[in-house]
Amino acid sequence: MTIRNKLTLLFTSIIAALLLAFALVVYFSFSKNRENEYYSSLRHTAINKANLLLDAKVAPSVLQLIYRNAENSLFKEEVAIYDTSFNLLYHDAVDIDQVKETRRMIDEIVQKKEIRFYQGEMQVVGIFYHHHDQDYVITAIANDQGGYVKLRNLKYTLIISFFVAVFLIYIAGHVFSSKALKPVSDMVDKVEEITATNLDLRIDTGKEKDEISELAVTFNEMLDRLEKSFDAQKEFVSNISHELRTPLTAMLTELQVAVEKERSNESYKASIHHAISDVQKLVRLSNSLLDLAKANYDRTEISFKELRLDEVILDARSDALHDRPGYKIDISFEQEIENDDFISVLGNEYLLRVAFKNLMENGCKFSNANEATVSINYSNDKTILRFIDQGLGINETELPHIFESFYRGANKQFAGGNGIGLSLTKKIIELHKGSIGVSSMIDEGTVFTIELSHV
Structure with a gap:
C-alpha cells in the first residue's frame, strides 16, 4: 500500500x-x-x-x-x-x-x-x-x-450524514495526501533520471523549509559524495593503470634482454638490480595506493581516538629515518606546552603518521642537504604544524596542482616518486577536519602548514 x-x-x-x-x-x-x-x-x-x-x-x-x-x-x-x-x-x-x-x-x-x-x-x-x-x-x-x-428520524439522518461525510472526507483526504506528497513524487521522478552517466543532476529543494526540503538537501549531499567518489575512482583507475604500466614494462624489458643471449655474471647482476629497483617502486606505489584508499574511506568507518601530535610526529620521524637513514629531521616547539590538550587531537594514529612521514620525506628529498624541520605551535583552538625545508622550492604555476593525485612538477627530475604523497596527505588532513596550506619560493624552500582542532 x-x-x-x-x-x-x-x-x-x-x-x-x-x-x-x-x-x-x-x-x-x-x-x-x-x-x-x-x-x-x-x-x-x-x-x-x-x-x-x-x-x-x-x-x-x-x-x-x-x-x-x-x-x-x-x-x-x-x-x-x-x-x-x-x-x-x-x-x-x-x-x-x-x-x-x-x-x-x-x-x-x-x-x-x-x-x-x-x-x-x-x-x-x-x-x-x-x-x-x-x-x-x-x-x-x-x-x-x-x-x-x-x-428514529434523527438516527436515519445521522447514519446517512455519517456515510456521506466519510465519503467526502475520503475524497478530501486523497486530494490532500496527493498534494502533500507531490514533492516526494517529483523527487522520485527526478531520482529515476539519475544514473552513473549524469550524477551531476540534483533534486529541486523547493522554497519551503520543511521535512521534504530537508530530505532533498540530504539526498543532494549524498549525490555530491557519490559523484565525488565516482569521479575519484575513475581518475584513480586511469592514473594507477598508467603508473603500474611503467615499472612493469621496464621489468619485462630488462628481463627479456637478459635472457636473449649469454651474458657475464656482472650483466646478470645489473639486470637483477634493475628489476629489484622496479619491484621496489611497485611496492612503494602499492603501499601508497593502499594508504590512499584508506584515506578515501568515510570518516565514520575509521576509528578515532585522542592523540598527542608530538608523539605521532616522533613516530613518523622514526619511520622516515628507518627507511632513509641519510635524512636529517629536526623537531622544534615554538612555545612551551603548558597543557597536553594544546597538542591533542581526535584522530587516527596510522593515517596521521603516514601524512607527517610524507611531508618529512618530501622536504628531505627535495633538499640538497636532505634536511627538514617540523615546527609545533598552538593557538586557543588549534594545533599548528609547519614542515619546513631549504630545498628547491615549487614554481608558482605548479602550486595549485601539487595536491592532485599522480601530479608531478618540474622538480621530479631531482627525485623519484609517484605523485601520490601530497594528495594522500591532503585527504588525511581533510578527513580529520583540518586544513593544509603551502608557501614556496624557488631555491629558498617550501613550508607546508597544517592546522588541526584540539580535542
Missing part, C-alpha cells in the same frame, strides 16, 4: 471515528432528553387530571369521556388516582389498565415520592401527591409516539 493511500485511510479513519463519536453523543443525548421531557409531560398531565378531579370536582365519567374521545387514544396518557390505602379513586380506562398497579407499587411510590420505569415501549410515572391535607398516589402511562418518530 502506498503512503498516499495509508495517509488517506488514516485521515479518513480518524475523522470518521470523531464523527461517529459525535453522532452517538447527539443521538443518546437526544434520546435521554426525550425520555426526561416525556416523563415531565406525563407528570404534568397526571397532576392536572388530579386537580380536575379533586379541585374542580369534575365527574369521573366526564373525565373518562374526554379520555375516550381524545385523538391518538392508543398512545394517549392513561391516568389512575389512588389513596395511600390502595383505594382506586379514578381510572381513565379500568378495563384496559395498562399499568396494573399493585399494593407493593403504591407503597414504593409513597416511600420514594416518585418512580419512573418502562413497560415495553411505554413510559410509566408514579407520583406521591399531597393535596389539601390528603395524600394521593397517581400513576400515568403513555407511549411517546411523536418522540420516537423524531428519534
